[in-house]
Each structure stands twice: as structure tokens, then as C-alpha cells.
Amino acid sequence: MAEKSEKQEHNDRRIDYVEFNVADIAAAKAFYGSAFGWRFTDYGPNYCEFDDGRLKGGFTDFGPVRPGGPLVVVYARDLEEVLTSVEKAGGTICRPITDFPGGRRFHFLDRDGYELAVWASA
Template sequence: MITTDLTPGAPCWLDLGAPDVPATAAFYGAVLGWAYEPMEMEGAGEDMEGGMFRKDGKVVAGLGKLTEEGARSAWMIYYRVTDADATSQAVERAGGTVRVPTRDLDEWGRMAQYSDPLGGQFAVWQPGQDAGFELADQPGSLSWTELYTSDAAAAKKFYGAVFGWEYSDMAMPGGGGTYTLITPAGVAPEARMQGGLMEVGKEVLALANGRPYWHPVFAVTDCDAAVAAVAGNGGTVQMGPEDAEGVGRLAVCLDPSDADFVVLAPTQS
């Protein structure tokens, strides 16, 4: 499970670059019940170029204007590290690329963004005063992270070298291949599985022009209601809703700018 305990190698933040910040804020407000809190940015125009999403008063994610030329709107997932500079070196040793060099964000912390050897993008956060999100694994917050990749073995090798992640494989139902569960280094798997990765075909990777990509899974109380809200607010549903044994009821969705995410109503234990 994803928590806010700052375990190294675990997800601690996520943000979204969108072409239309107000419209995107309204969409996620309708689907996940998030309240958008714009940040005052000099020259940003009506202070609407970036801000925070809150759920029940707690920060769950960030939102900003998509400014990178040629980039698609997509969620960026950040993993907690103790030394962002050392992580950048580990990324390059393992064959990855530093997209955004380590950057200090005043007293709040340090960040960097990378691509894995196959093109999957991810980021890291070295906390200062800001630990990351304040709510996880609850309705309306991040509950899982997932990588779709063209080469699962290569992905496991790369991320294992960078973060020390530990893996366990399970067979997908109906002969659908292998799903790899991810746990931070040195943590009991049954307590802290935080995500998964799976090898998929070109048709799945078409969303990112053939490159691997990470996406977030958000917990909801009612998957069908969340899907109806997606469709009713300009988004689309790629798959589902459907029941996954032992996991819950889920659907793969796109927001109006085609940023992908999953909604999951987990099975009650």
C-alpha cells in the first residue's frame, strides 16, 4: 500500500501538466472530489497557471500548465530519494537519461526528472520542508502506480538498479501474461506493495507514441460513479469498468487532454 511515511523508493508526489489548467481542475474536481487551490505566480495571469489539489483539506497532487514543446499531457510520478544527485548518477549508469537536472525548490526540497532506457518518464523528490502528498491509499488519492513497458525484464533491471526495488511476479488471469509487483527495498512485500509493471503491446503504448509510460491509480468508493463522471465531464474510458479478483472494480480512463489514469474501488477485506 502507498503511504505517506517517506520510505525511500516509494511514491511521494505526482503532478499533471495540462494545456488548460482551469478546465482540468474542474474535471478532476468532478471525478475525484478534489478542490483546486491556485498558487500565486508572478505573471501567470489570474493566478491560474498552477496549484495544488486537495481532498478533505489534504494535498494530494499538483497541477500546472503544460509548457514542454511536443509533450503530451500526462501525470508525472515522483519517488522519494535521500540524494537526488546520487540518483541522477545511478540513472545514467543504468542507461537512463536525465531530462531535468536536479533543481532546488527553495526550502521545500529538490527534484529531478528522468527517462528510463526505453523512454518511460518518471521523477524523484528529495524532501526538505515539503514531504510530498498528505493523503494516500484513501478515496480520492493515489493508491497504486503502474508502468506499461515494451520490455519488462529491462525495466526491472533498470529500476532495481536505481531504487533497489524488489519484485514478485504473478500470472495474469486468462493467460494474459505476467504482472510484476513492486515493493521498496527492505520492506515486507505484503505490507508495502506500491505498484506494478507489465509488458504490453504496441497498441497499448500508442498513447505515448510507442514509449513506456507510468500512470497513477486513484482510489474511489464507487468505480461506476467515477466512470460516469469521467464520461460526463469530457473524458473517455479506455477499459472497464470491470472486476479484478482480489483487487477490486477498476477502469482505465483519459481526461479531456488524454492524460491517462485508473480509478479503482478496492475489494474490501
């Protein structure tokens, strides 16, 4: 457990994860598995994590497909502190802090309207 904690400590305020909203999780797995050899871990019917061997991310059907790009997720040791920092920098919170299996997260819009998320482990 200490190894995971040290890794997360090292990754504070860095891009940690990328999420794709997809229309069909099974089809996304088939495509990325075939094209790139990615590995997958299912977390229920609406979420699947991918692992490309260097970076992990996810496929979800919880939100609309965003052809403009995936959701970039940043890790934070202290979620509330980073939320305050985002607001002070001019970001707009578009999804308040919510729990999910393994942690908590919030979403924000930057000054150009790009949506990002920030998460912290449970």
C-alpha cells in the same frame, strides 16, 4: 483487514498506484532494483508489482510501451460513482470496468487525452 479498509477509505479519489507498460518485465525489475533498490512481487507472467518503500506500482506487458509516461491509477470506494463523475466532468471512458485479481478498474481519457485508471478493491 480493518486496517486495509481504513487505508483505502482514507485514499478515496487519490492517486494510489502507478503502472508502467514495459517491453520486458525482467529487464525492468533488473533496472529499477539495481538503480533504486525497489522490491518486487510477481503476479503471473504478465504483471509484477514494485514497492519503493513509500509507493507501489506495477510493470506489465499487457499494453504498448508508452514513452510519454506511466499509467496513473486512482483509488475509489465506489467505482461506478466515480465513473459517472468522470463522464460528467468531460472524461471519456476508454476501457470499461473490468475485473482483475483483487478488484475492478476502468480507464479514462481526460480532456487533454491523458489516460488514467480508477480501481476499487474486490
